[in-house]
Amino acid sequence: MRRCQAPSQVAKRISGGEDDLSAEKTRVRPKKKLKPNPDSDDESPERKPLGLLSNLTRAPIIGLCSPGSTVSMSPHEALIRRLLNKPFKIPIKGYVGGSYGRSLGVRRTGGRQPLHDPDAEGALVLHEPVLLSEHEKLKVDVNSLEVAVVVDPILCNVLRPHQREGVKFMYDCVVGSRISEYHGCIMADEMGLGKTLQCITLLWTLLKQSPQCKPLIDKVIVVCPSSLVKNWFNEIQKWLPNRISPLAIDSGTKAEIDKNLTGFMNTYGRRPANPVLIISYETFRLHAHVLHTSEVGLVLCDEGHRLKNHENQTYSALMGLKCKRRVLLSGTPIQNDLLEYFSLIHFVNEGILGSSQEFRKRFENPILRGRDADATDEDHKKGVEKLQEMAEIVNRCIIRRTQALLSKYLPVKIEQILVCKLTQLQMDIYQAFCNSDTIRRSLKSEDGAKMTSSSLAAITSLKKLVNHPDLVFPACRERKEGFETAAEFFPPGHDPDRGRLRPELSGKLSILDCLLAVVKTTTTDKVVLVSNYTQTLDMFERLCALRNYGFVRLDGSMSIKKRAKIVDQFNDPSSSYFIFMLSSKAGGCGLNLIGANRLVMFDPDWNPANDEQAMARVWRDGQRKKCYIYRMLALGKIKYLLDENIIIL
Known part of the structure; x- marks a missing residue:
């Protein structure tokens, strides 16, 4: 407590003791007079407060860099001073700067500028702003002009020509420039063409850039098979070292996973800790209620042919995600029928082909009718027309290249x-199975009906037999249907459970x-x-x-x-x-x-x-x-x- 605030001092001021207090304050300690030095004739010159001393003999620390320095020095001394005045360097071994390309407290001067130089050699420009005349620039606000979107050189320098084309295609699709009001696409390159690298390039670009000179999205979800969660994490770390920190959900209790997912969904701002979530299809389905709570900028579905059935729970969980930008990766987008193909297209661009009933009526039925063996010329012509009509729609949001491109970069x-002959043991068991009365009766079909479950079971048994007789030995020993007499063909005392493999x-x-x-x-x-x-x-x-x-x-x-x-x-x-x-x-x-x-x-x-x-x-x-x-x-x-x-x- 200050002395002036003490109760006794306050009481003095109240009782009229202010004069005594002021007198006490005016007392000044007498200054000691310095004795003059008889050996020195110089006297210290008078100077104003904070003025520069002109008679210092010590060399200034900054030298000529000081704005008020009047010290003259030789050219050699000036050179040495410049060499010794090194710029500040962060004392961290291997430090390469922040991951956002900016320094704290430094603001760019002038108008908007792209994050990377679009005129650099080999630059991949995904968006070019509209060129304005000098007269038009005078009428437009400088802070509202669009800028170029340029792929980060760390990724651009490793992309092959077909991968650069793929990144450009996906960017145009997700920003809605290829198909108005639709923001999805299918990356259907065959296996080995680098779909993962192309998608990493896309998500990194969207997380950092847009024509409005700010990030286009703030969160990305990568959904993949469980065996690829760690692979995606490693690929992102490989191509973007120390630049991004993905969150990979590959294990943990339900409470732990819910906590991590809730933290991810509630993360906003320019620099989130984990802007990318990597999760398996199974985990996504089980925790979909957490992931449906807020909006996501982009979703990538690896091995997307798993979504060929639009009626299963995983498909429904992903469709419920609040995300309009969707990219599906699959090396084999078409497998069995057109309805599966519709499911993939409907996921990335919902409604572009109508509902499933409309798709059947408009495309699937005429195409299948035209391919039927009994189709008329009119049916065949209509089927071809409908196929071309569907192709014109979907080709705007799907890109596919074959492995022939890899022949330039990969070994032969x-x-x-290898066509293998069956051994005599396999032939004998095979003939006995096919000649069995029970198998013949079960395989009989009436009026050309399709294969039954018994037919498929019989084929599966034969497939195991040609792999190795030991795979059907338990059925032979138990004399199951088709193998009633097969046990007698095995060598005496043969038991695969006890003896070594033959x-x-x-x-x-x-x-x-x-x-x-x-x-x-x-x-x-x-x-x-x-x-x-x-x-x-x-x-x-x-x-x-x-x-x-x-x-x-x-x-x-x-x-x-x-x-x-x-x-x-x-x-x-x-x-x-x-x-x-x-x-x-x-x-x-x-x-x-x-x-x-x-x-x-x-x-x-x-x-x-x-x-x-x-x-x-x-x-x-x-x-x-x-x-x-x-x-x-x-x-x-x-x-x-x-x-x-x-x-x-």
């Missing part, structure tokens, strides 16, 4: 079809055994084995244990975190893994297995699109070796006929 790819009992497995032995002893290549059945993968494990091959396995039972970990381990050139076993249903989409350059399709799928997805795992960006794709077929039986039709398709 060789595809070989590859010589299967034509396909014996050839695979020889192929792996040759690759192992003569090369340093790695091999990917692809199958549709977990039983076949179990058989591969027994073969690797028999031959002492190092292997890893990915199927539907593996967690998301572990999938990303084993992929990284297998792709490491120093790893001892020789074989990667892959279930085409669980991990055939989107995985990057460039650590291997040989892939074996042991049993092709009914849907050729699944085979295309699986075969593209090794021949893609980053591959440096010549690639070999082997498709194994069984000769002369139903498996060969099925696979032959698949190859023709």
